[in-house]
Amino acid sequence: MVKNNISVGLGSRILAFLIDIFIGTTLIGIGGFILTAIVGIFSLTFGLFVSVITVFMIMTYVLIKDGFGNGQSLGKKLLGIRVINRKTGQKCSFTDSAKRNILFMFFGVLWCGIEIGYMAVKRTHVRIGDNMASTEVVKA
Numbered sequence: 001m002v003k004n005n006i007s008v009g010l011g012s013r014i015l016a017f018l019i020d021i022f023i024g025t026t027l028i029g030i031g032g033f034i035l036t037a038i039v040g041i042f043s044l045t046f047g048l049f050v051s052v053i054t055v056f057m058i059m060t061y062v063l064i065k066d067g068f069g070n071g072q073s074l075g076k077k078l079l080g081i082r083v084i085n086r087k088t089g090q091k092c093s094f095t096d097s098a099k100r101n102i103l104f105m106f107f108g109v110l111w112c113g114i115e116i117g118y119m120a121v122k123r124t125h126v127r128i129g130d131n132m133a134s135t136e137v138v139k140a
Helices: 008-042 043-067 073-081 094-121 128-133
Strands: 079-085 135-139
Touching: 008 043, 008 073, 008 079, 008 094, 043 094, 073 079, 079 094, 094 128, 094 135, 128 135
Parallel strands: none
Antiparallel strands: 079 135
């Protein structure tokens, strides 16, 4: 376990998550909705296809968002935090990101409540997803 990084508190993690969800669902979703509406005028089938692609893009962003750049999703970048692999100290990979976020894809808002409760009782504010992927959120 690499330990020269400063762990991040619960508030920063939640705010970064909310920013990421806003970006992932609202911005990608609105773009997809507009494109679906435009394309749907000409072809209902293609409009439905664009809708499916939009949902896939949102799900993909939520899964791999922490693997970009220096282990920073857009929300984490804005807040000056990042995700690292606890074993190597290297930035979070796309695989690490998918491992730490996969349960959110299946259980959604319910999982958020479980994760927040879990982080609140842990001194290091580590998520269950962090334990699954051997990752940690630290100051950038």
